[in-house]
Amino acid sequence: MATAGADAALVLRTLVGDAFKLMTGRGVSTKDAALRIVKLQADFRAGLRTSPPSTVAERLLGALASEGGGTASATHDTGAPAATAAGVTGGGGGSEGANGEAATAAAAPALTGASSGSGSAQGGSSAGGARADADEDMAVSRASSTSSAVATPTPSQGDVDMEGGGDAASPAATTSGGASGAGGEDAAAAAATSASGGAGAGGGGGGAGAGAGAGGGGSGGAGGPPGLFEPWTPKEADTEGISLARIKELMEAARASSVFREVITVIGRVCCDPDRVSISFLKEDGTATAPTKEDSGVDVEAIGEFYSMITATEGPGNALAHSLKTLVSELDMAARTMHNAAQLRPFLFALLNPRLEDPDLFREVATLCTAITKLNSGAGDVLRSWLARVPERALDHMVGVLQQFITVTLLEGRVVSKPVKVATKVLQLLSEANDLSQRLHGKHTVPFTSFYNDVVNEEVNLVDDYDAWQLIRAREAGEPVPRGADFAFCCYPALLDAHSKSRILNIAAQDQMRKEFRDTMLRAMFTGSGEQPYLILAVSRETIIQDSLAQLAAHDPSSLRKPLKVRFEGEEGIDEGGVRKEWFSVLCRELLDPKYAMFSENDETRLMWFRNDSLEAGIEFELVGTLLGLAIYNDVILDVHFPLAVYRKLLGLPMELADVEEVFPAIAKSMREVLKYEGNVEEDMGLAFDVIEEYYGSTRAVELKPGGSDIAVTNENREEWVELYIKYLMVDSVKDQYKAFARGFHKLASGPTLQLFRPAELELLVCGSQVLDFEALETEAATYQDGFSEDSPTVRYFWEVVHTLSPADQRKLLAFVTGSDRAPIRGLGHLKFVISRAGPDSDNLPTSHTCFNHLLLPEYSDRAKLEAKLRAAITQSEGFGLL
Helix, strand or coil: CCCHHHHHHHHHHHHHHHHHHHHHHCCCCHHHHHHHHHHHHHHHHHHCCCCCHHHHHHHHHHHHHHHCCCCCCCCCCCCCHHHHCCCCCCCCCCCCCCCHHHHHHHHHHHHHCCCCCCCCEECCEEEECCCCCCECCEEECCCEECCCCEECCCCCCCCCCEECCCCCCCHHHHHCCCCCCCCCHHHHHHHHHHHHHCCCCCCCCCCCCCCCCCCCCCCCCCCCCCCCCCCCCCCCCCCCCCCHHHHHHHHHHHHHHCCCHHHHHHHHHHCCCHHHHHCCCECCCCCCCCCCCCCCCECHHHHHHHHHHHHCCHHHHHHHHHHHHHHHHHHHHHHHHCCCHHHHHHHHHHHCCHHHHCHHHHHHHHHHHHHHHHCCHHHHHHHHHHHCCCCHHHHHHHHHHHHHHHHHHHHHHCCCCHHHHHHHHHHHHHHHHHHHHHHHHCCCCCCHHHHCCHHHHHHCCHHHHHHHHHHHHHHHCCCCCCCCCCCCHHHCHHHCCHHHHHHHHHHHHHHHHHHHHHHHHHHHHHHCCCCCCCEEEEECCCCHHHHHHHHHHCCCHHHHCCCEEEEECCCCCCCCCHHHHHHHHHHHHHHCCHHHCCEEECCCCCCEEECCCCCCCHHHHHHHHHHHHHHHHCCCCCCCCCCHHHHHHHCCCCCCHHHHHHHCHHHHHHHHHHHHCCCCHHHHHCCECEEEEEECCEEEEEECCCCHHHCECCCCCHHHHHHHHHHHHHCHHHHHHHHHHHHHHHCCCCCCCHHHCCHHHHHHHHHCECCCCHHHHHHHHEEEECCCCCCCHHHHHHHHHHHHCCHHHHHHHHHHHHCCCCECCCCHHHCCEEEEECCCCCCCCCEEECCCCEEEECCCCCHHHHHHHHHHHHHCCCCCCCC
């Protein structure tokens, strides 16, 4: 069932389309219509406070119709066949328009509700779409789930488009002959003009829906501007660019004469003019004249060499800094009117400028970022694609410039200012380009951790940021919420590290827990019911799986979100968190035990994967998923060894060959050999579109497609064979097992907050860090109580012993004190670890309060005695009889 927010968004999109049709049909100019639409949207949202969406829309459309003495139709004009039979590209992105204004009715609603054709399914929803995030006249449209009409930015989302802050009457809308992927209802005016002006490159996801304008056909009508990838020439016929070879000639002559006047003149003439920069430093292989989405035609390496040469000399270097100021100002003024990909080349040129690292040029960094956020969605998509293909050194420089700018600006101002907002949006764009590079080339250009910003993660109040994010999402869903919040770092997860994301997840979980607790107490108060405000499990160690299954199955998902407490039958532990940790540990170990044959372990990687021949019922796999979800919800680290592919699947990402390499390395190696084999695959390898596998002691053939056993693998179809083989191994063969597992997991861990995570971050959230730095635990984390200090002899003995323990025994010690043998996300240096004096020297063993990470240590008289007692304690620690 659609949510109220989704209904409101749908009604608003229809209202925008009908209003555009009505006004342009009366001869109202597109600019005036666009301005009126902005007010109409504000009136619609205001009306939602008192009336249902459909009632508000009918009232507003009726008032609009009465202004001109006409009548409003509740449906779109179907008189233009080409408009109503609109071809949708980019997954619903664009609408082919014909017959001039008649196509407006199709174009506006198609683009205002556009969904990305390249968006992947996220958490069971079809991800895509775009919306305009009005932020002080600057915005980046972000992907939204079409099932909820809520914009949910995710690390995996490919299409993050740019739009000019919801300014429906921007020059880009009225002069470019079309809007490319105008995101959100506020950009509907720009989208609609593509139907009446010329060629519209449509689609929230970058798809191109061409609309032949009223003035003519083909590529935008008579006198219309060219399309995004059509031939382009500068405004001035005599405009000249510059090449690296020419710069080298000038520099050689200047060094010989010690006079750099001509070099400075060329820099001042070329490097401040976007048109001249657009035709400078082009490749020499013939690709320069016609940029494509995949190739800018710019020689990025040549630009880098140019900058290195110029900045090494004071005079030309200063000229370059001055020209940068003019260039970014020109780009900022022209960004909304850019209609050809060649005009985007100066953005690459400017982003590569090493002088951007100079704090004296921070104003230019802000202006450049502002200009980028003003680009229409199609142009922003192209720029992202180009950035995905720049060399590592180039992207690393761009990331460093923005990180420095955000860090310094935040520390100086202590507020999230407009410059910080636009820089954050551009840094997110670079992150998405980096992700695209990973999909294209098999690895990120730079590590995704390069985008984490320390100041954001350390200084920003994440509770306030989470609250702002919720308001933004609610507003995007069409819900009546107070005005105010227009920015949240949660919308740009590239900057947030795994620890911050886990804190956000915990904030959401604690909110939900408090809600469930409060609702339960209120029901008990007013109904007299004895409903328990906690989720309490009483289990036996001997039948822990059966007991846990039965009790968890008896609770609905809302009850699972209550604060969890566990009691082991016959044991003394009172659950302040420690007993709960041990329940997770014991249950997890039991469920993953090979005797249950639910998971298989790869001998080479030691990672667990679903057994496709498991006889266990789906309920057991669901319990494992629920266990992972509960652990995340209750901030508990688990000792599980799943491949990254499991977390990719939980985040809705497609399986790739790299995933097979983790789970089935030998098979992946064979696949790669087939792909790169230079001989005759069919004759030399004798493969078919089937898989021979062991099944209950025998072998069976599974066809990868109908009739696959009779279809030979050839040089021509081997890529299809690999794709189908991956799909069988990672999806089809374990479909039932994974479906149950995911169902259990998503009972507790789902929604937009989970989508903030990357797979590697989600793994870190579940498993903690495998790196155990006990030096950091001693020097950065440990505190002492009840008479102990870091200089106490017993404390010194303790740390001497700890550092001589084997890694396995160190893990046992960690589990003894904290309930988990893994480090938290940020490492042992950030773990609360308390050592208290538990009386004078005695023969008692050390004890612990795992709920508080608290070790109680008698003041043993010598190191040998301490070591013997400590080793005995950590090997006998399971259970709470020692406390």
